[in-house]
Amino acid sequence: MKKPFFSIVIPTYNRVNVLYFALKSYLQQDFADFEIIVSDNCSIDNTKEVTEKFNDKRIKYYKNPSNIGFISNVMQGVLKAKGDYIITHGDDDVILYKDSLRKIHSLILKNGVGFVRLNCLSQSRTSSRITHVWIDKKKDWYLKPGADSLDIINFFDKVNLPFISGLVFKNENITIKDFANSELSPWLGCVFKQVKKYGGYFLKKTFIVASWSKGGIGGIYFVNKPNQLFFYAYLDYLSQYILTKNEFEKYKSEYSETMKRASIFLLPTIKYFTNNENLIKYEAALSQFDKSITVNFTFKFFYYLSLMLPKSIVAIIRNNIHYVRRDTALILSDIASKDEINTIEKDYQKIMHEPLR
Numbered sequence: 001m002k003k004p005f006f007s008i009v010i011p012t013y014n015r016v017n018v019l020y021f022a023l024k025s026y027l028q029q030d031f032a033d034f035e036i037i038v039s040d041n042c043s044i045d046n047t048k049e050v051t052e053k054f055n056d057k058r059i060k061y062y063k064n065p066s067n068i069g070f071i072s073n074v075m076q077g078v079l080k081a082k083g084d085y086i087i088t089h090g091d092d093d094v095i096l097y098k099d100s101l102r103k104i105h106s107l108i109l110k111n112g113v114g115f116v117r118l119n120c121l122s123q124s125r126t127s128s129r130i131t132h133v134w135i136d137k138k139k140d141w142y143l144k145p146g147a148d149s150l151d152i153i154n155f156f157d158k159v160n161l162p163f164i165s166g167l168v169f170k171n172e173n174i175t176i177k178d179f180a181n182s183e184l185s186p187w188l189g190c191v192f193k194q195v196k197k198y199g200g201y202f203l204k205k206t207f208i209v210a211s212w213s214k215g216g217i218g219g220i221y222f223v224n225k226p227n228q229l230f231f232y233a234y235l236d237y238l239s240q241y242i243l244t245k246n247e248f249e250k251y252k253s254e255y256s257e258t259m260k261r262a263s264i265f266l267l268p269t270i271k272y273f274t275n276n277e278n279l280i281k282y283e284a285a286l287s288q289f290d291k292s293i294t295v296n297f298t299f300k301f302f303y304y305l306s307l308m309l310p311k312s313i314v315a316i317i318r319n320n321i322h323y324v325r326r327d328t329a330l331i332l333s334d335i336a337s338k339d340e341i342n343t344i345e346k347d348y349q350k351i352m353h354e355p356l357r
Contacts, residue, residue: 004058006034006085006105007036007037007085008037009081009087010089011041011074011091011164012039012091013091015047016043016046020050022093023051024356026089026095027058029098029101030098034058035059035060035081035082036060037081038077039062039064040061040062041068042063042065042066060080064076071183074088078187084170085168085170085171086167086171088165088166088167089164090165093208093210095208096121096348111199114169114170114172114198115167115199117159117160117166117167118167118206118207119207121134122212123209123348129345130209130345130348133206135159135202140204141155142201142202143201147199149192149243150250152195153192153251155195156191162184165208166207166208170198172197182237185234188238188242235248235252256290259293260292264302264303267279267282267303268302268317270306271314279306
C-alpha cells in the first residue's frame with residue numbers, strides 16, 4: 001500500500017471525551033492523504049470503542065497492555081508512523097479549518113523543510129471562548145538547513161517545542177536514540193535531526209486550538225530521583241547528543257534566565273495540583289540548580305504567596321495568569337480584529353458541536 005503523506009500521532013490516556021473531538025477535527029479535513037496513530041497508554045475508559053465507531057481505516061488504534069509512561073507512549077506512536085511527515089497532536093486539542101492539512105502540505109512541498117511549527121490558540125480555562133495565541137511572532141520564520149546547533153535549539157525555545165500539538169517533522173531515519181528521556185520534549189532529537197538536514201519553519205497563522213484538560217502534573221517536576229527537576233533530563237540530552245561543551249555552557253546560562261522568568265508561573269501550578277511539601281521541594285531543588293533564581297524578589301513573592309494561599313485562590317490566579325504572562329501567550333485581541341476572532345470561534349464551535357459528515 002502507498003504510504004500516507006502525514007501520520008498524525010495522538011498519545012492518549014483516559015480522555016476519550018476530548019479525544020473524540022481531536023479525531024473528528026482531522027477527519028473533517030479536505031486533504032485525505034493521512035493516517036492517525038492513536039497510542040493508548042492502557043486507558044480504562046471506552047477509548048477503543050469510541051475510536052472504532054468512526055469506522056475509518058485511516059485510524060490505527062494501538063493499546064499498551066500496561067501504562068508505559070508518557071515518553072515511551074509518544075515514542076511508540078512515532079515509531080509506528082508510516083507517513084512521510086509526522087504531526088504530533090494532544091488528545092485534548094483540535095486542528096482548525098478544513099483546509100489546514102492541505103496548506104501545510106503545500107508549504108512542505110514548496111520549501112522542502114524538515115520541520116514546521118504550527119502556531120496555536122488557547123481555549124479559556126473557564127469557558128469555551130478562545131483567549132490567546134501561544135507564540136508571539138509577527139511573521140513566519142525560516143531556518144536554513146545546516147544551521148548551527150545552538151541556533152536550532154534557540155529556535156526551538158522561541159517556537160515552544162515542548163508543546164505537543166502542531167509539531168510537523170519529516171519521518172526519516174528516526175530511531176530510539178532520537179528520543180530524549182524528558183517529559184519536556186521527548187521528540188527533541190527527532191526534530192533536531194530533521195531541522196539540521198532540511199531546515200525548519202514557523203507559521204504565525206494559528207492552526208490549533210489547545211484545551212486545558214483536568215488532570216495532575218504527574219512526574220513533570222521531579223523525575224526518578226529527589227531534587228531532579230523536570231528540565232534536568234532535557235539539558236542532559238542536549239549536552240550528550242546535540243551541543244558541544246562550550247555551546248552547552250552558554251545555553252545553560254541562558255536557560256537559567258528563562259527559568260527565572262518561568263518558575264514564578266509554575267509555583268501556583270505546583271501548589272494547585274499537589275501540595276506545599278512539593279512546592280518546598282521544588283524551591284530547594286531550583287536553588288541547588290541556580291540560587292540566583294530563588295533569591296529573586298519576584299520569585300520569593302510568588303513562592304510565599306503560593307505557600308500561604310488556599311487552593312481555591314490559587315485556581316483563580318492560574319485561570320488568569322495569561323493576562324500577565326506575555327512570554328508564553330499573547331492576548332488574541334492584540335493581533336486579531338473582533339470579526340476574525342468571531343470567525344475562529346465559529347470554526348471551533350463547528351468542530352465541537354456539529355456532527356461528523
